[in-house]
Each structure stands twice: as structure tokens, then as C-alpha cells.
Amino acid sequence: MFQPLLSARLFSKRALTFFLLITPLFLTACAYQDGMLKSTIVSWAQVSPYGITMALAFYSAFLLIEREFPRVGLEVKMGDYILLVGVIGGIVGAKIAYVFEIRNTPEFHQGTLWSHLFSGAGLTWYGGFILAAIGIILVFKKFKVNILFGMDVLAPMLALGYVFGRSGCIFSGDGCYGGLCTWNLPAPFCMAFPNGAASWTDWLARYSNGNVAATAINTPFFESAFSLLCFFFLWKVRKREWPLGAKFFLYLFLHALFRFSIEFIRLNPRDVFGVSQAQFLSLILMAIAAGYVIIAFARRQRTSKA
Numbered sequence: 001m002f003q004p005l006l007s008a009r010l011f012s013k014r015a016l017t018f019f020l021l022i023t024p025l026f027l028t029a030c031a032y033q034d035g036m037l038k039s040t041i042v043s044w045a046q047v048s049p050y051g052i053t054m055a056l057a058f059y060s061a062f063l064l065i066e067r068e069f070p071r072v073g074l075e076v077k078m079g080d081y082i083l084l085v086g087v088i089g090g091i092v093g094a095k096i097a098y099v100f101e102i103r104n105t106p107e108f109h110q111g112t113l114w115s116h117l118f119s120g121a122g123l124t125w126y127g128g129f130i131l132a133a134i135g136i137i138l139v140f141k142k143f144k145v146n147i148l149f150g151m152d153v154l155a156p157m158l159a160l161g162y163v164f165g166r167s168g169c170i171f172s173g174d175g176c177y178g179g180l181c182t183w184n185l186p187a188p189f190c191m192a193f194p195n196g197a198a199s200w201t202d203w204l205a206r207y208s209n210g211n212v213a214a215t216a217i218n219t220p221f222f223e224s225a226f227s228l229l230c231f232f233f234l235w236k237v238r239k240r241e242w243p244l245g246a247k248f249f250l251y252l253f254l255h256a257l258f259r260f261s262i263e264f265i266r267l268n269p270r271d272v273f274g275v276s277q278a279q280f281l282s283l284i285l286m287a288i289a290a291g292y293v294i295i296a297f298a299r300r301q302r303t304s305k306a
Contacts, residue, residue, distance in 0.1 A: 035172040035197025050123075053168030057161040058083060064157050068238075072153055078143045082154070085135030090128035097127020101277045104269060125165065125259075126281045148245030155248045156238060159231035162255070166224035172197050178217035178265035180207045189222075190215040207267075219266050226258050243296035253289035256282040 030037045030046075039045035065079035101124055140150045169176040170188070173196015181190035192215050194200045208214035230251055237247065260282035268276040275283075 032195050034195065035174060049171035050168035050174065053164045053171065057164035058087060060160050060164065061086070061157045064160070068153055072149075074145065074150070074153065075143065078139060078145070081139045081142070082136050085139060086132045089132035089135040091123070092128075093131025094123035094125065094128030096131075097124035097277070100124075100127075101268065104271055124278070125162070126278060146244065148248070151248035152242075152245060153238075155251045156231055156234040159227050159234055159251060159255075162227040163224050163231065166220040166227065169220035170218065170224070173200070174198055175203075176220050176266065178219045178262075179267060180209065181215045181217045183217075187215075188218055191218045192216070217265050219262050223258065223262060227255070230254055243300050246293055246296050249289040249292045249296075253286055253293065256285040256289065260286065 029041050030039050032038075035050075036046045036048055061083060062079075065082070066076055068074075069076050069079055136150075136154070137147055140147045166176075170191075173193035175196070175198030177191070177193065183190065192200065192213075193203075203216065204212060204214060207216070234247060234251055260279050263276050263279045263282070266276070268278060270276050270279075272280040
């Protein structure tokens with residue numbers, strides 16, 4: 001079905017590489033405004049910093065797939081399918097979840113459903129993760145690969161991709177940051193986003209207590225840093241003989257735990273049983289992931305004693 005797309009794999013990789021190489025040249029002739037890099041030479045030319053970091057995320061997945069899949073006996077061709085459904089499912093799912101998340105906020109009523117779905121801003125990670133995961137599971141079934149084994153292999157790539165994704169939130173200033181920083185910390189821990197995609201004037205009016213020099217808690221930085229630590233850990237243990245699925249579900253638990261915690265600082269609406277949508281999903285994923293890891297290691301221990 002996707003064979004024509006997959007036959008252009010080499011071209012896609014070269015195009016992505018070319019895009020990343022010319023980015024520094026573009027940056028030298030642009031201005032940062034409204035969360036976008038706008039050309040000072042061609043008025044209509046602009047690029048989203050978030051788009052650049054997304055390209056880096058998928059490029060890192062390209063590199064890791066080419067390295068890891070042959071090592072564990074998986075076809076590199078399968079990685080093309082995974083990246084394809086990851087890109088499509090990730091973006092579509094993230095947009096749908098974002099619209100659901102802001103449905104009861106003034107921001108939602110400032111536009112239409114279609115304008116929010118097709119705008120350049122607004123992506124919710126859990127929505128993208130769930131829809132992309134469904135697509136990736138179907139790919140594993142198509143190639144007759146054990147789903148838990150495949151998800152273990154992909155776990156470090158998910159962690160590294162999240163590092164780039166959250167970095168994009170910082171560079172685009174899309175409003176993922178937290179409330180007023182009262183800790184007197186320098187950048188990147190606390191920052192101002194006057195030229196970001198989200199209105200910094202509105203944030204100042206609501207949270208700064210009249211201090212125009214106020215800074216926000218840079219929650220995307222903390223999330224990105226934590227995910228980078230998860231990547232290093234998962235990369236270190238990737239060759240260890242753990243129960244199938246344990247590496248993936250351990251990452252899922254760690255990610256959900258940190259996301260649940262950081263949401264207390266972020267400004268998302270608490271409209272799902274008194275917590276945010278992300279916190280509600282985090283609690284569910286923590287319970288599932290912790291239960292799986294505990295049971296999986298307990299079963300292995302009983303088997304080893306038998």
C-alpha cells in the first residue's frame with residue numbers, strides 16, 4: 001500500500017538532510033516574530049522553529065533505526081512504515097487532542113473548530129502518542145513482529161524525540177510554559193517569551209502581578225531535560241535481557257509520572273475530575289505501566305526459581 005512512498009526513502013532522507021543543512025543559512029537572514037522565523041528578504045517566507053525540531057526528532061529516529069534494527073534482527077524497511085505512521089498519526093492525534101483540551105477555554109471560542117485543527121500551533125503529545133501507537137502496532141502485526149519486543153526497541157527513540165519536541169515548544173514560545181517564576185532563576189529555567197506564538201501580553205496580564213519584567217517557569221526545558229535522561233538510561237539498558245515490554249512500559253511510567261508532576265506548574269485547564277487532561281491520562285498510563293512492569297519481573301523471578 002505504501003510501497004511507492006517507501007521507494008522514495010532515500011530521496012526523503014536526502015531531502016531532510018538538505019533541509020537541516022540549509023537551516024543555518026536561513027537563520028542568518030530572518031527575524032523571529034510571533035513564534036516564527038520570518039525571512040527579511042522574501043516577505044512570505046517563514047518557518048516554524050517547532051517544525052525544525054520535529055524534523056530533527058524524525059531524523060534522529062532515522063539514524064537510530066538504521067543502527068538498531070539490524071542489531072536486533074528487524075528489517076530497516078519496517079522502520080519506514082513506522083516513521084510514516086508516526087508522522088501522520090502523531091500530528092493528527094496531537095491536533096485532535098489539543099482541540100479537546102481547549103474546548104472549554106476562551107482560546108477555543110476565538111476561532112472555529114477547523115481553524116484550530118489546521119492552525120500551525122497547538123499539539124498535545126498524548127493524543128499524538130496514542131494514535132501513532134495504534135498505527136505502529138498495525139505495522140508490527142503486518143511484519144509479524146512481537147509488539148512488546150518492537151516497542152522495547154523504539155523506547156529510546158520515543159524519549160529522544162520528546163527531547164526535540166519539547167525544545168520546539170521553547171523556541172516557538174507556544175504557551176506550554178508555566179506560571180510566574182518566583183525562584184529568581186536564570187534562563188533556561190525561567191524565561192520571557194515576548195515574541196512567541198502565544199500572547200505574552202496576555203500572560204503578563206494574568207500572572208505577572210504587574211511586573212512587566214516577569215518570567216515564566218520554563219516547563220518545556222524541564223520536560224526536555226528529563227526525557228534526555230530517560231533516553232540515556234534506555235540506551236544503556238537496551239541490550240539487557242529484561243521481560244518483553246518492560247523497557248517500554250518503564251519509560252511510559254517515568255514519562256507519565258513526570259508529566260503528571262509538571263502539570264501542577266503548567267497552566268492547562270483542570271477540567272477532568274479536577275485535574276488536567278494530561279494528568280488524567282498520566283494517572284491511567286502510570287497504573288497500566290507500573291502494573292505491567294511489576295508483574296513482568298515477578299513472573300520472570302518465579303520462572304527462574306522453578
